Amino acid sequence: MYALIDGNCFYASCQRIFRPDLAHKAIVVLSNNDGCVVTRTREAKALGIKMAVPFFQIAHLERAGLLTVFSSNYELYADVSARMMASIASLVPQVEVYSIDECFADLAGMPDELTTLGHQIRARVAQWVGIPTCVGIAPTKTLAKFCNHLAKRHDRLGGVLNWQDLNPERQAKALASEPVGEVWGIGRQTADKLGRMGILTALDLARADPATIRARFGVVVERTQRELQGIACLKLEDAAPAKQQLVRSRSFGGLIHDQAELAAAIAHHVAEAAADLRAQGSVAAMLGVELHTHRFHEQTPQHHALEWTALPVPCNDTLALTREAQRLLERLYRPGFGYKKAGVLLSGIETGPARQLDLLAEAVSPTREALLATLDTINTRYGRGTLRLAAEGLGQQWHMRRDRVSPCYTTCFADLPRVG
Missing domain, CATH: 3.40.1170.60 (MutS, DNA mismatch repair protein, domain I)
Structure with a gap:
């Protein structure tokens, strides 16, 4: 369950x-x-x-x-x-x-x-x-997600729905009450294709011919159908799988023309991506940087660019990645354009420590590893950005606009709530 x-x-x-x-x-x-x-x-x-x-x-x-x-x-x-x-x-x-x-x-x-446990x-x-x-409680993850949806929609359920509390007739009625697009794992395009086959509700999908579903949509939708029938096909994952690609990008509050401002944004994104790499115990072999002008301002000059570089040593080193990212930015940046978005991409991600693939490349330093571990420890305890590279402070205009942001009540000492 x-x-x-x-x-x-x-x-x-x-x-x-x-x-x-x-x-x-x-x-x-x-x-x-x-x-x-x-x-x-x-x-x-x-x-x-x-x-x-x-x-x-x-x-x-x-x-x-x-x-x-x-x-x-x-x-x-x-x-x-x-x-x-x-x-x-x-x-x-x-x-x-x-x-x-x-x-x-x-x-x-x-x-x-x-059901009592759900209320607890x-x-x-x-x-x-x-x-x-x-x-939502059920014998499969898909049905548990479906029960949660119903518990949220119907106040009389008191916030908890156990699929096994329903008899077969009520289970069928519940499945028939929701369109097939509400089923976890059924996207809009798939729902449209199912609809053209006359499969309009979750009950229709549960009762459809399995061979036809697999032939038309593949094993993923067939697995969803079996889950709706109460056959568990998806197991619980005690740890999220390591990401195979990391993307960190953000639109700016206004247009950025200055390269130093863009450099600060790129340094910030690199720092976040590198910290995520270290958190999942991975290294990256490829680094990309992207720049975009405002695509909806067609009257202004447009420039959309993305360039990749292969790292001499797959790594998760914030300093090394920042250095390579700034080199890419130098090649991509064009004066006279107003940029609306910048980002960093990491690919070729694999689990394990950095490996020296190039005999001429600098070996991974234990001192650098200790420095990065200290950086992560401090930023985890006191909040991301407590310690950061100087490059992130080259500009402030790139920060996103948050005019109505609330205090960080639980992660910043200065924002702690005051009582009395």
């Missing part, structure tokens, strides 16, 4: 932990550079606010006092997420973190009263962290 635990309106709920005055108030959280709505509370939905709507279209609601708006605060969300996952892990044998606001839990060997999980996360959650 599996459970899928999901934080409700997670980004907005993180804000409400420290702003109890916002309970039952309409809240939205915006994307990078305060562009579009990425999270809406139920009260915001009642105002007619759609997902991904540009902020300027709803700014009048904020001015009228009907809506509270926050910029994305990823530092806060990551820390609250870690606390939420730790709280869940204290009640179950094993968890698989699926995203920042949801995880699967293995319920094998747990007492028979799994909700209560503990609410008490220890302050995040409201919903729990």
